[in-house]
Amino acid sequence: MNLSNLRPAKGATKTGKRIGRGTGSGLGGTSTRGHKGAKSRSGYSRKIGFEGGQMPIQRRLPKFGFKNINRVEYKAINLDVLQRLAEARELARIDIRTLVDAGFISSGQLVKILGNGAITTKVDVEAHAFSKTAEAAIQAIGGTVIKLK
Numbered sequence: 785m786n787l788s789n790l791r792p793a794k795g796a797t798k799t800g801k802r803i804g805r806g807t808g809s810g811l812g813g814t815s816t817r818g819h820k821g822a823k824s825r826s827g828y829s830r831k832i833g834f835e836g837g838q839m840p841i842q843r844r845l846p847k848f849g850f851k852n853i854n855r856v857e858y859k860a861i862n863l864d865v866l867q868r869l870a871e872a873r874e875l876a877r878i879d880i881r882t883l884v885d886a887g888f889i890s891s892g893q894l895v896k897i898l899g900n901g902a903i904t905t906k907v908d909v910e911a912h913a914f915s916k917t918a919e920a921a922i923q924a925i926g927g928t929v930i931k932l933k
Contacts (some may be wrong), residue, residue, distance in 0.1 A: 837921070859893045863918055864901025867907060879910035903927075 792930040805814040830860040833840045866878055869886055883889045897909060899917030909922055919929050 842887075856894065857912055858896035859889045860896055860898050861888060861911070862900040863903040863921055866897070866903060866907065867901065867903045870905040870907050875907060877908040877910070879930075897922075903918050 801811055802809055803811045806812045822828050833842055844878045869878060869911040884891050889895060895911040897911045898915045899921055903921055906926045908928045910932060912932045914929055922929050
């Protein structure tokens with residue numbers, strides 16, 4: 785055996801249909817396109833969503849909802865996350881850069897600190913927004929809250 789006589793296994797390949805090569809082939813004449821109509825013509829392409837003339841689904845269903853262009857989306861970080869971060873890295877200040885480095889947010893995301901969990905370590909926290917309970921909890925242990933613009 786060498787490269788010149790390699791062949792696929794028997795039955796592993798099929799010869800393609802040779803459409804439109806005369807009536808003797810059995811696939812001549814209309815070339816598997818049927819008789820007349822748009823689909824038999826060259827250049828035919830069905831429009832996206834076309835359902836054969838029936839009212840398409842995107843026109844049967846009503847429009848709904850809207851996108852608020854003024855929406856501000858924050859990444860939520862809870863107090864217990866800040867506590868673990870402060871203990872693990874022995875930090876006195878947690879800012880956006882610290883959260884990015886720890887993998888909690890990606891750069892460019894806005895951060896809101898929420899009050900779920902407890903914080904026992906005195907830390908200065910810098911974020912874009914704070915819930916009232918989170919702000920109260922941080923200040924209760926002697927930490928400071930710094931709101932970014």
